[in-house]
Amino acid sequence: MQIVIVGAGPTGAALALLLVQRGIAVTLIEAAKDFHRVFRGEGLMPSGLDALEQMGLSALLEHIPHRQLNAWEFILGEKQLFRVEEPMGSKRPCTLVSQPPLLKALISQAQTNDGFEFIQGVPIKDLCWSNQRVTGVVLSDGQKLSANLTIGADGRNSVVRQRAKLELVRQPKDIDILWFKLAASPKFAADNVFRTILHGDRVFSVFHGVEEGKLHLAWVMSANEKTDSKQADWGEILASHSPSWLAEHFRNYANTIESPIRLSVVVGCCPHWHAPGVMLLGDAAHPMSPVRAQGINVALRDAIVAANHLVPLLQASAEHQQIDMALAQIQAEREPEIIRAQKLQLAEAAQGEQLRKNPLLRSLLAQLAPLLRKQIRRSWLKRQHEMRQGITKVQLTV
Known part of the structure; x- marks a missing residue:
């Protein structure tokens, strides 16, 4: 049995490792020449940390750059609305991890197994078909690779999804974010x-990333955004929307603010993740919102569920029809968690948007915050539990 996985992000790299460790030949294809991106999600929730532990990879974190979060805080105007300490009832706190070293470590482990091939810097051009079934891929250099199963784990702009003509149903409104880095306080x-700071009709989030001495800042763009992101005095803009201690930092270190990168985040889900001979996983099947860092966590859980269903069939050299039936079972098992997580993300984003657009509501909340803080905090905590722990049970069984 020969498996081709397109995309060496968290889903593709983790699934490739799980398969080759169990004696299944895998060719992993990555279009980019390295793992560095403008933006890669860093937040491992308890569900993602649990997935790595089940794969026997917890020790990897000790050898790659990582940083724990201590708490989550929401500021309205210049006043704290509420703060919640990690680990929020979980065994482990949310941990930020640098994705490039994590992906390199997963692939290095896969390379210690026979039957693993890694092709980097060569994108796929098309899929191969025979009798209405995908039978492999065509690379941009003209090379054709045959496969009993092709897995598209190539992200929210998936080429595999496009070539397989699998529809992505997008949420009505994409999320546009300006992403900054600057010197840390x-x-x-x-x-x-x-x-997360809401000041007037502006909202942004800021935290210390994995990279030593660097703050990460996500500025949510409004529909009528008129700021010239390249020419704006961001030190002063950010300071004018911040509590005094943070405003002072933005002004003092304005010269360290890197030119922002605009991210247009597509969110949605495919009604069908598979066709004969091909399966989509991770952001290729269900691109997630950045709200509460779900992407990398559901990606790792996708890999575990896919391995559970596929390994016994691939080890037994099952018929193509049996493999195709398993693809439907993988979607059926994973889809409820994805749909629920995206609904929770959408609800949280909608709540923030309602506050951003309604000055009267912001004013009332600011005045009543001392009285309502405990109730607001409790309500927020309740919503986070599922997104942190995972919504369905995922257990590696192979």
């Missing part, structure tokens, strides 16, 4: 809090 280094 010692306050963040000592107490790494993910702060």
Whole structure:
């Protein structure tokens, strides 16, 4: 049995490792020449940390750059609305991890197994078909690779999805974000809090990333955004929407603010993740919102469920029809968690948008915050549990 996996992100790299460790030949294809991207999600929730532990990979984190979050805080105007300490009832706190070294480590482990091939820097051009079944891929250099099963784990702009003509149903509104890096404040280094700040009709989040001495900042763009992101005085803009201690930092370190990158985040889900001979997983099947860092976590859980269903069939050299039936079972098992997580993400984003658009509501909430803080905090905590722990049970059984 020969498996081709397109995309060496968290889904593709983790699934490739699980398969080759169990004696299944895998060719992993990555279009990019390296693993560095403008943006890669860093947040491992308890569900993602549990997935790595089940794969026997917890020790990897000790050898790659990582940083724990200490708390989550919401600031309205200049006043704290509420703060919640990690690990919020979980065994482990949310941990930020640098994806490039994580992916390199997963692939290095896969390369210690026979039957693993890694092709990097060569994108796929098309799929191969025979009798209405996908039988492999065509690379941009003209090379054709045959496969009993092709897995598209090539992200939210998946070429595999496009070539297989699998529809992506997008949420009505994409999320546009300006992504910044700048010098970190010692306050963040000592107490790494993910702060979301709503000031007037502006909202942004800031935290200390994995990279030493660097703050990450996500500025949510409004529909009528008029700021010239390249020419704006971001030090002053950010300061004018921040509590005094953070405003001082933005002004003092304005010269370290890197030119922002605009991210247009597509969110949605495919009604069908598979066709004969081909399966989509991760962002290729269900691109996630950045709200509460779900992407990497559901990706790792996708890999575990796919391995559970596929390994016994591939080890037994099952008929193609049996493999195709398993693809439907993988979607059926994973889809409820994805749909629920995206609904929770959408609800949280909608709540923030309602506050952003309604000055009267913001004013009332700011005035009543001392009285309502415990109730607001409790409501937020309740919503986070599923997104942190996972919504369905995922257990590696092969």
